[in-house]
Amino acid sequence: MNRVLMQGDEACAEGAIAAGCNFFAGYPITPATEIAEVMAHRLPQQDGVFIQMEDEIASMAAVIGAAVGGARAMTATSGPGFSLMQENIGYAAMAEIPCVIANVQRLGPSTGRPTSPAQGDVMQARWGTHGDHPIIVLCPSSVRESFDLTVKAFEFSERYRTPVILLLDEIIGHMREGVELPADKTTLNVKREQTLVPPEWYKPFENLATDVPPLIPFGEGYRYHITGLHHDERGYPTDKVDEVEAWTARVYSKIKQALSEVLLYEENGIKQADTLVVAYGISARSARHAVEMARNRGRRVGFLKLQTLWPFPEEVIEQAAERIHRIIVPEMNLGQLALEVERVAGRRKVRRVNRADGEVIKPEQILSAIEGMR
Numbered sequence: 001m002n003r004v005l006m007q008g009d010e011a012c013a014e015g016a017i018a019a020g021c022n023f024f025a026g027y028p029i030t031p032a033t034e035i036a037e038v039m040a041h042r043l044p045q046q047d048g049v050f051i052q053m054e055d056e057i058a059s060m061a062a063v064i065g066a067a068v069g070g071a072r073a074m075t076a077t078s079g080p081g082f083s084l085m086q087e088n089i090g091y092a093a094m095a096e097i098p099c100v101i102a103n104v105q106r107l108g109p110s111t112g113r114p115t116s117p118a119q120g121d122v123m124q125a126r127w128g129t130h131g132d133h134p135i136i137v138l139c140p141s142s143v144r145e146s147f148d149l150t151v152k153a154f155e156f157s158e159r160y161r162t163p164v165i166l167l168l169d170e171i172i173g174h175m176r177e178g179v180e181l182p183a184d185k186t187t188l189n190v191k192r193e194q195t196l197v198p199p200e201w202y203k204p205f206e207n208l209a210t211d212v213p214p215l216i217p218f219g220e221g222y223r224y225h226i227t228g229l230h231h232d233e234r235g236y237p238t239d240k241v242d243e244v245e246a247w248t249a250r251v252y253s254k255i256k257q258a259l260s261e262v263l264l265y266e267e268n269g270i271k272q273a274d275t276l277v278v279a280y281g282i283s284a285r286s287a288r289h290a291v292e293m294a295r296n297r298g299r300r301v302g303f304l305k306l307q308t309l310w311p312f313p314e315e316v317i318e319q320a321a322e323r324i325h326r327i328i329v330p331e332m333n334l335g336q337l338a339l340e341v342e343r344v345a346g347r348r349k350v351r352r353v354n355r356a357d358g359e360v361i362k363p364e365q366i367l368s369a370i371e372g373m374r
Contacts, residue, residue: 003180008146008172009076011179012102013038015150016074018182021100022048023071025062027055027081030114031170032104035076056081060088060101067092067099068226070192070217072154076102079121080111082128089163090129091228096205096215096251098157098192100150102166104173107358116358117170119281119332123339125165126310132248134255136160136262137310139167141284143177149264149307156262158190160254161212167309169332171282171360192217199223203233207246211254255311264307265316269295273302275370276324278317278341280306283330283361290366301370309337314344321345328353328369330361 006014013035016024024039026032036052043050049066053059059075066073077085082103092099103125107118125137136156140146146168153164193214195202204224206213216222225235230247232238255262268291270276275294279287284305294301304320306313317340321327327345329338330353342350353369355361 002183003178005176005178006143007034007174007176008140008143008168009034009104009174010038011143011146012076012150012166012168012173013042014181015147016100016154017042017046018147018184019072019151019154021072021074021154022046023063023066023073024048024075025051025053025059025066025073026075026077027053027059029056029078029081031106031173032076032078032102034173035102035104039074056084057088060085060092063099064088064092064095064097067097068218070219072098072158074100074102074154076104078104078106078114079108082121082124086128090131090133092163093129093133093135093251094131094228094230095226096161097163098161098215099163100153100157100166101163102150102168105167105169107356113358115170117282117332117360118356118358119167119169119283120336120356121167122309122331122333122336125167134162134252135165135310136162136255136308137165137167138264138307139280139309140172140307141281141305142172143175144179145307146172147179147181152264155190158192159212160258161215162251162255167281169281195222204235205231205247206233207250211250211257259311262308262311263313263316265313266305266307267316268303269300270302270304270320271323273300273324275299275326275328276302276304276320277328277330277366277370278304278306279330280309280337281332283332286361286363287330287366289363290370293363293367294370297371299370306337312340314340317341317344321349325349326351328366330354330366330369332356332361
C-alpha cells in the first residue's frame, strides 16, 4: 500500500486508472476539472486516450463511441454539464453501453455558486433522462471512498452493461486526506464476457438467463446494429410490443438480480437504537460526528451511511424502520433522498435536516434534530 496525500477528484481519477480506464473525454468545469487534469496527465502514461471535447454533449457521445469500441471509458462534469449529458446517458442506457460518469456536485440551479458544495443532483442522477430504465449511482464520503467507489463504478458498469454515475460533491472533490492506495497497477479484473457463437449468430441484446448479453467491441468481426430506438435482440428498431416489453423487463431484471452486490452501505449501532441517522456524501461526515455526540449524551442512535443511492436500498430502510422510532435525514438540498426514506418508512417517522445555501450541514444541526425528536 502507498500512503499519499490527495484530493477526492485526484483519487477518483486514480481509481479510474486502477480500474483499467483507458479513455476519457470531457470538458473543464468547476469543481470537476481536477479529474480531467489528472486523466490528461496519467492516461498517456498508460497508453490511454484523453480528449478535451467542445462541450459535455460531445464528451458523452465520445465516451459512448469509445466504449462500443472496447475501451473502458469515463467522463467527469458538474451540474450544468451533467444536464447537457442527459440525452446521451439515456442513449447509453438504451443501448446498454458500459461507461462511468462522475458528477462533482455544486450549488445550483444554473451557474449557481460553482465553488460551493451541494447534493442537489440526487434525483437528477436517477430521473434526469426521459423514459423508464434503471441506473446505478454511487456516492463517496471520503477521499479513499472516491478511489474505491470509482473502481466499483467501472466494475458494475462492465459487469451489468450499464452507465454508472458517481456523485461526489465539491467538498469531497477538493478536500485532501492521507490515503493508502493499492500498490497494484490494476485493481479490477472484471472483463467483458465473450460470446461462443459465430458472428452470424451473435445477438447483442439477446434475452439470456443472466439478463446481460455479451457486448463484443466493434472491429472484432461481429457486425451489429446500435440505436436509441427500441430494438429487437439483434439491435434493429422494433414496434413490436412483446420485444419492447422483453427489453424493459430484462434491463430492470439484471439490476434487480444484482442488488446484493450493487447495494453498498455501512451501518453502525442500528439494532440497539431508537433513532437512526441516514446520510451520504459530505453530510455523512457531519452525521457521524453528531451520532457520536448524541451517544455520549446517552442517546441510542444508529447510523446508516449510504454509498449506493440508486437503486435505493429500500429493504435496508424498511427493516430498520420496523424497530426505529425516528429517522433523521441530513442532506445538502431541500429533501431529495428524504423523499425515498419517507416513502419506505412513512413521513411521520422522518425528520429532515436540510441546507441549500452552499454551506455544509454542521453536526450541531443534526444533533439538535436528534434531541428534538422525543
